Amino acid sequence: MLMIVLGGLLAAQVVRTAAVAGDPGSALALRMWPAHPVVLVNGTMAEIGSRAARGQSLTPAILRQVDQVASKSPLAPEPFLIKGALAQVEQNPARSEQLFAAARARDPRSVAARYFLADRYLRTGRTGLALAEIAALSDLFPQGMAGFGPALATFAATPGAVPQLRRLFHSSPQLEPIVLGVLANEPNNARLILTLWGRPAATVDPAGAEWQAKLINSLVDQGRFASAYAVWRRVAGVKDSRGALFNPGFAKSTVPPPFNWALATIGGVVEPIAGGQLQVIYFGRSDAILAEQLVLLGPGRYELSMHISQPPGEGGEIGWSLACVPGKESLVRLPIDRKGRLAIGFSVPQGCAAQRLRLTGTPGDFPKSQDVSIGKLSLAKVAGA
Numbered sequence: 001m002l003m004i005v006l007g008g009l010l011a012a013q014v015v016r017t018a019a020v021a022g023d024p025g026s027a028l029a030l031r032m033w034p035a036h037p038v039v040l041v042n043g044t045m046a047e048i049g050s051r052a053a054r055g056q057s058l059t060p061a062i063l064r065q066v067d068q069v070a071s072k073s074p075l076a077p078e079p080f081l082i083k084g085a086l087a088q089v090e091q092n093p094a095r096s097e098q099l100f101a102a103a104r105a106r107d108p109r110s111v112a113a114r115y116f117l118a119d120r121y122l123r124t125g126r127t128g129l130a131l132a133e134i135a136a137l138s139d140l141f142p143q144g145m146a147g148f149g150p151a152l153a154t155f156a157a158t159p160g161a162v163p164q165l166r167r168l169f170h171s172s173p174q175l176e177p178i179v180l181g182v183l184a185n186e187p188n189n190a191r192l193i194l195t196l197w198g199r200p201a202a203t204v205d206p207a208g209a210e211w212q213a214k215l216i217n218s219l220v221d222q223g224r225f226a227s228a229y230a231v232w233r234r235v236a237g238v239k240d241s242r243g244a245l246f247n248p249g250f251a252k253s254t255v256p257p258p259f260n261w262a263l264a265t266i267g268g269v270v271e272p273i274a275g276g277q278l279q280v281i282y283f284g285r286s287d288a289i290l291a292e293q294l295v296l297l298g299p300g301r302y303e304l305s306m307h308i309s310q311p312p313g314e315g316g317e318i319g320w321s322l323a324c325v326p327g328k329e330s331l332v333r334l335p336i337d338r339k340g341r342l343a344i345g346f347s348v349p350q351g352c353a354a355q356r357l358r359l360t361g362t363p364g365d366f367p368k369s370q371d372v373s374i375g376k377l378s379l380a381k382v383a384g385a
Contacts, residue, residue, distance in 0.1 A: 077103035081112050093120065111141045122151045127161075131168050138172035146178055153182035162195055169196070177207045184215040187222055190231055200237075208235070213256060220258060223326070225296060225354040232259050242296040245357070245379045249276035258294040268361060277309065277375035282361035284316045284368050291359040294325065297348045300381055304357075305343035307376040308336055315368035318361050324352035331355065336372055345382065 084099030097120050104113035114133045121130035134148055155161050156179065169176040180196060183189040193215060199205060205212075212235045219228035233240065236255040246260050247253060250272040253260060263270040267288025269281040280290055304320060312318050319335035332346035348355065357379065361370070 077107040077110050077113060080106065081110070081116075084113075084116060088116075093124075096120070108136075109140055111137065111144070114140065115144065118148065122148075122155075127155060127164065131164060134175070135168055135172050138175055142174055145175055148175075149178040149182040152179045156183060156192060156196060157189075162192075165196055166198055173207070177211055180208065181211040181214065184211040184218065187215065187218040187224065187227075190215060190219065190227060194231065194234055197235075205235070209256065216256075216258065220294065220325070220354075223353070225294075225325075229259060229296060232256070236260070243298060243381065245295060245377065246293065248377045248379070250278045250377075251276070257292075259296075261291055261293050264288060264290045273373070275375060277373050278377075280318065280359070280372045280374065282312070282316065282318055282370045282372075284361065284363050284370055286363060288361040289358055290318070290361055293357050295322075295355050295357055295379065296353070297355055297379075297381075299348050299350050299352070301345060301347050302379060302381050303343055303345050304332060304334055305341065305376070305378045306374050307341050308339050308372065309375060310371065310373040311339045312336060312370035312372040313368070314364070315366060316362055316364040316370055318359065318370060318372055320357065320359055322346065322355050322357045324349075325354040325356050336374070341376075 080099045080103035084096040084103065087093070087096035087099060097117070100113045100116045100120070103110055104117060107113065114137050118130050118133035118137060121127070121133060134145070134152070137148075138145055152165065152175070156165055165179065169179075176197070180193050183193050183196075193211070197205075197208065212231075216228050216232050216235075219225075219231065229242065238246070238255060241259075247255070250261065252272055267286060268283050268290050269279075270290050271279050273279045278291065282288060282290060304322065306320075317335055317337075319333060321330040321333045323330045331348065331352075332344055334342060334344045336342065359374075
């Protein structure tokens, strides 16, 4: 496996070396001078990469070529990289570190040298040196940064790590979502994640959308609704709206689900329109969740109401339902079957800490597309209840 990794990381080195032969004059000279150091480096690296891709070890002949490259081009980093990797195979980490450092000194842009040094420093607890190498690599080899995510996430939990990682994220922002994404696999890391993120409220962070959704949904799946809501509020920068709907007027917003609307992308077309309304086109071909939001209603009596300015036609049913989470049995079901104001009362029992409000479509015996406009949506506790 190490040889395969070596072959992949040396690819950039090979390309950069081959560029020496970029112009026609150089190409002709290299064809006429096969012992030229560039020819030797390219040929040797190509053979190493090919064998590494097949999982084969280096032959004595290749090792002799490495020595030949080193003698003909003493400033070339490749022989040091190869011998450094071999020293690792021979379980001589101190020697491999010396060789990788020598390769980096000869070529500070060597991805392979910095990668192996970063890995070595992390394994030996020299975190400051490792972070410096990783910061350099984030510019040289951004597509390879995911490999450091688990190690940096582990480091994040150690004393004194937070300020160091925040400095790293400031200089190499592409690393932040990688590390936070690994940490988000464990919901108990919520406080640490928000500390590392360290953004002011209402900061738009498109790169963080994945880890934010992962963390919030993980907390919801564990039934930790208050914690999920607190994280959601923190990353969204919104006021506390527990006990009511968020965004009942369906305003277009960058605030993410699940405590804001998630609108359908399959089964229909659902879009906010002027006047605080939701335009719903349900294709009628299969069951569909057209809109949904997670709400935190305390025990008591409530009323769900809305105004329908354009009712659906025949061919299926569009309607609202609200159910405890976890659970599938609805506390209330309100079909949209006519124009005008629709309302229904219901009760939230004890032990129902969170609820999911859904607008769903169900096909009829003779399915066809349906179109409905919903406005003045309200979910409010009944006075005195």
